[in-house]
Amino acid sequence: MGLFKKKPDPINARSRELNEKISALESKITRLNQELQSNPGPRVRSTSYPGGATVPGSASAAKPRGSEPIFEKVDQNPWKAPDEPPATPQHYNELGVRKYDLLSLWERVKKQFRGPPVANPKLVNYLAAGSIQGLRPLRYEKRVARNRFILLAVVFVFVLLGIFFALQHRH
Secondary structure, X not given: OOOOOOOOOXXXXXXXXXXXXXXXXXXXXXXXXXXXXXXXXXXXXXXXXXXXXXXXXXXXXXXXOOOOOOOOOOOOOOOOOOOOOOOOHHHEOOOOOEOOOHHHHHHHHHHHHOOOOOOOHXXXXXXXXXXXXXXXXXXXXXXXXXXXXXXXXXXXXXXXXXXXXXXXXXX
């Protein structure tokens, strides 16, 4: 009888499998790096002269001497919400009060009812589609919850009707 047995968590099992694969790949990478360092690189032919002499390949041959590294600007917070556009004189009336904008009001109201943006949209897609082995898709869970709600609402209506007819029958 399996009443008190804990069900295995498929996400934790998959996580363990992936961590084992990652550690195996890391060990393979370190082994290949050691082999690469112990053996000199392959001999490559110069591309400027088709019949030219071969030179040993190395990383220092690829970049010219004296060149500085080139750094690229990276956005540190890519999920930051865009700021509101700057206020221009067209947004204010002659008294200096901001004009009433129905479109921006509607957008602010919609924003209040929307949840915050998801941090990992790919995971949300996987959960919605049921792509993770062992987990039911969200659409199935939504259907079950919707059916429960409908059933409870019908039962509630019948209970209210029963109370209503019982009270009316007394009078």
